[in-house]
Amino acid sequence: MNAAELKTQFTGYVFDEIELDIEPESLVGFATACGETQSRFTDPTDPDFQGVPNYLTRIHGSRAMPADFPVEMHRCFDAGKSVQFHAPVRPGDKIQGRSEIADIFEKSGRSGSMLFIVHRMNFYNQAGVHLATVDWRLVQRELD
Amino acid sequence: MSEPKDKRFEDVEFGEDLPEVDVDVSLPNVKVFAKAARMETGRFIDHEEARRNGLPGAIVPGIMSQGMLVALIHRWAPNAEILNVDTIFRAPLLVDSKPVASGVVTDIDEDARVIEIDLMLKNEKGETPVMGTAKIKLPG
Numbered sequence: 001m002n003a004a005e006l007k008t009q010f011t012g013y014v015f016d017e018i019e020l021d022i023e024p025e026s027l028v029g030f031a032t033a034c035g036e037t038q039s040r041f042t043d044p045t046d047p048d049f050q051g052v053p054n055y056l057t058r059i060h061g062s063r064a065m066p067a068d069f070p071v072e073m074h075r076c077f078d079a080g081k082s083v084q085f086h087a088p089v090r091p092g093d094k095i096q097g098r099s100e101i102a103d104i105f106e107k108s109g110r111s112g113s114m115l116f117i118v119h120r121m122n123f124y125n126q127a128g129v130h131l132a133t134v135d136w137r138l139v140q141r142e143l144d
Numbered sequence: 145m146s147e148p149k150d151k152r153f154e155d156v157e158f159g160e161d162l163p164e165v166d167v168d169v170s171l172p173n174v175k176v177f178a179k180a181a182r183m184e185t186g187r188f189i190d191h192e193e194a195r196r197n198g199l200p201g202a203i204v205p206g207i208m209s210q211g212m213l214v215a216l217i218h219r220w221a222p223n224a225e226i227l228n229v230d231t232i233f234r235a236p237l238l239v240d241s242k243p244v245a246s247g248v249v250t251d252i253d254e255d256a257r258v259i260e261i262d263l264m265l266k267n268e269k270g271e272t273p274v275m276g277t278a279k280i281k282l283p284g
Binding site for chain 1: 165167168173174176177179180181182183206207208210211212214215216218219222226227228229230231232233276
């Protein structure tokens with residue numbers, strides 16, 4: 001199956017949903033280890049306490065790819081992450097993450113072809129507020 | 145070091161450098177991150193296990209590198225509203241290395257009132273294993 005066929009078959013639908021409770025200790029540890037110094041990210045007593053903008057990147061779904069997806073994840077490497085930040089994540093939030101494949105494409109160069117898979121997760125809080133869109137770019141060096 | 149001051153949109157100049165930051169990717173700090181992010185796997189927190197899996201040593205989680213670049217922006221402009229951040233992982237960033245985070249303002253959209261920043265993490269060899277861009281808003 002080539003990249004265009006994979007894209008036709010596996011993009012455009014949500015293949016996984018997860019729910020997760022947000023704990024303040026996790027927000028603080030994530031922020032402080034990254035070197036944040038602003039109290040709105042590091043101090044749970046701050047009235048505007050929230051997660052750093054890329055906090056939700058830590059959350060993965062219950063499966064990385066749709067069922068029957070013919071690419072082996074262990075052969076892929078992580079080429080990057082993009083976060084669109086819409087609203088803050090707060091301690092006590094009950095987060096819902098919905099996974100889909102946003103894009104699949106192929107690039108060719110001197111060293112051969114590479115298959116790019118864009119795994120997208122959209123995150124919402126318990127009120128249905130859209131918090132963030134996280135795109136995870138996975139690359140497999142050669143398409144079988 | 146003096147506390148960074150909030151910025152206004154009008155304060156920012158095209159080509160302005162963000163103050164560089166020596167980021168902490170020591171093993172103890174990466175373990176703090178890995179615990180908070182539920183990523184306590186050997187390739188991040190155990191040099192020997194990482195080497196057994198073909199890596200040169202434990203590597204910094206990509207999302208921690210991204211978080212350090214976000215923190216760089218907040219140290220420069222504490223009140224920055226980050227709209228998006230996009231990072232490219234070009235090569236592993238090694239735990240216990242001595243990277244430096246830096247950034248430069250590469251675009252100022254006067255109509256949308258959005259500022260674009262190029263970001264990078266350089267290691268002590270002068271290589272850039274992590275690079276990225278961010279778009280932010282500031283009051284004013």
